[in-house]
Amino acid sequence: MSPHESAARLGVLVRHNLLLMVREPGPLVSRMVLPLAFMTLLRPLYLAAQGRTAGTEQAVVGTLVTFSLLALSISGSAILTERLGRTWDRLRGTPLHPVEMLVGKAIPVFAALLAQQLLIIGYGMVAFGLSVPHPFLLLGVLLSWSCTLLGLGALVGVLVRSMGELSAAYDIGGMLLSSVGGALVPLSVLPAWVADAAPAFPGYWAARGLRAALDGEAHTAVEACGTLLGVALVCGALASVRLQGRSSRLVAL
Template identity: 80%
Template sequence: MPVRESVTRTSALVRHNLLLMLREPGPLLSRMILPLVFLTLLRPLYVAAQGRAAGTEQAVVGTLVTFSLLALSISGGAILTERLGRTWDRLRGTSVHPAEMLVGKAVPVFVALLAQQLLIIGFGVCAFGVSVPHPLPLLGVLLSWSATLLGLGALAGVLVRSMGELSAAYDIGGMLLSSLGGALVPLAVLPHWVAAVAPISPGYWAVRGLRAALAGDIRTSVAASGTLLAVALACGALASVRLRGRGGRLVAL
């Protein structure tokens, strides 16, 4: 059956891409370990400025959003590697559909992004006593934010032309989106114009959604999740358009 064959091919691609990621674990491990070090070292500063509960929450949320944006290197690099290696061209003449290739590449990256965020939240709960009274809204925000990161990374991966350009994109772009979103520094203490333009940053909606979920504000967390999913869909659509050449065929560069 065509559907069963498609699922089989997609599953094989997911396993293959997962193995490729695990064979070069350095970038993945750094994105997992560095946030925990950063959180441990910076939390006392936030606690001194905002109090124990508020400071700890700021540290956890800020670390999660900042380092997950820097993890755009994982999703962007996954796409760019295939482009530079001309893998798209080699698979084009096979029975593998472009959508199957993209799903096979996206699923391991999505799992890695979500795992990073769950690790940071879990570390905050176990090490610093962060309270998560409403886990389902929190999980909804994390899933939406992971989808957004996947879309942003894919878009970066199809627009840049080299690993150097990708590195600059996620370093500069990640810190910019994080800062505009109020992840590292609360918007209340930043210049007024920063707060005015903050909603254009996906990081703003991630911070807003995470804080609302931790506080039990379901309506705000759902609204933030919806905004993040809209951004994810828009970025994914743009990335797909860029990957498709005339006649709906994938292009390498």
Template identity: 80%
Template sequence: MWSGESVRRVGVLIRHNLLLMRGEPGPLVSRMILPLAFLALLRPLYAAAQGEAAGTEQAVVGTLVTFSLLALGISGSAILTERLGRTWDRLRGTALRPAEILVGKAVPVFAAMLAQQLLVIGFGVWVLGLRVPHPPLLLGVLLCWSCTLLALGALLGVLVRGMGELSAAYDIGGMLLSSLGGALVPPGALPHWVAAVAPVSPGYWAVHGLRAALAGDAATVAEVCGVLLVVALACGALAVGRLKGRSGRLVAL
């Protein structure tokens, strides 16, 4: 259980990291604008191939999953910049715990990732005519998917050795995971072998869950949310473990 002092320390870290994000808005702004441009260009192609309603849904779901995976860099760089700047060294020996550091970093990034996804959904609804008959189901999937992205990004941030490796990891990894998951190409059009391995990709579960939420399939949404949260917990635990030394304190990475 976290004490009141832990909550206070995390609150200070959250405010500090919000200021850092506001000071360097370029990456965040690009992650907000590019998906909308991509969606506007992609939707006519899918609409022509699948029909208006199905094409719009495919375009929105595919864009959301693809660009949210590419936004892993926001989470990863938030941690990696601290490592490269030796900020972790200054935190060694303080009362801060690895989980507190990660939460302080995570909350602003989580808010940014969720905002990106809501912006794509909002654009789909208000501009492209996407129907969202079950908003609570959709919000549940978005929250769980954001948790998964956050944990994946944090794990990347503690594993890679530099910005070049991080960029390659989220660019290549993001496109592979979204493609395997059926974000850019409808699942039925994928080769058989791709369909067989698709469930190993978190992107597959995100696509599956978003489609189920739009269709009102609560049972599938619950299953998908469970899988995404398990992935998030596993990646988060690995990230925290990587930040722990033998004594349980933060280690210099």
């Protein structure tokens, strides 16, 4: 099977999934607007506790990690909707490889996730004077974190069996991963066991990498990027394997 044929099929999938996302813009718009309101309301609390520079950084990083995790709903629902509509079964009967199916879903979602994060960073810079002295280092962390979110979203999308399960997964999981990872509250003020467990959660590495990028700590930022990309690869591989088996099908009760 030639790379040209694969690229052509992938292009069709990307256009189709982009059209589906544009037709239902509600979830995407809410994930863009709510973080800005959240950051505006909570920033004074962080300023009072940490000072202007550290408080602004905490508000931006905490908001970005929390709401990008909640945006897993966009990735997960894109896959689950196809499964509920039995579209996966029809696609499985075509020459499409499961990886192509995932990538075709992933590209529009990746663009949406990255746009959300850039919007939060841009709003922090314009409205609150957030300093970004190393933009390329920060972009590297954002791209790595977006890949992780895609992998997590794809895995959740092929594991859950209903929209209710998906909603519970990203609501509970998103808040848990961001909180335990030190995004909303600095780990220094949380119980010691939380700080010990935090490195096991991707939200910790996202927050750590973002802070390092904003502070110009290249080594720490690169370490965080490597960890996040490793999580993305593992989750994406598990999702692909799941799609190849019969377990990805939803059987009507």
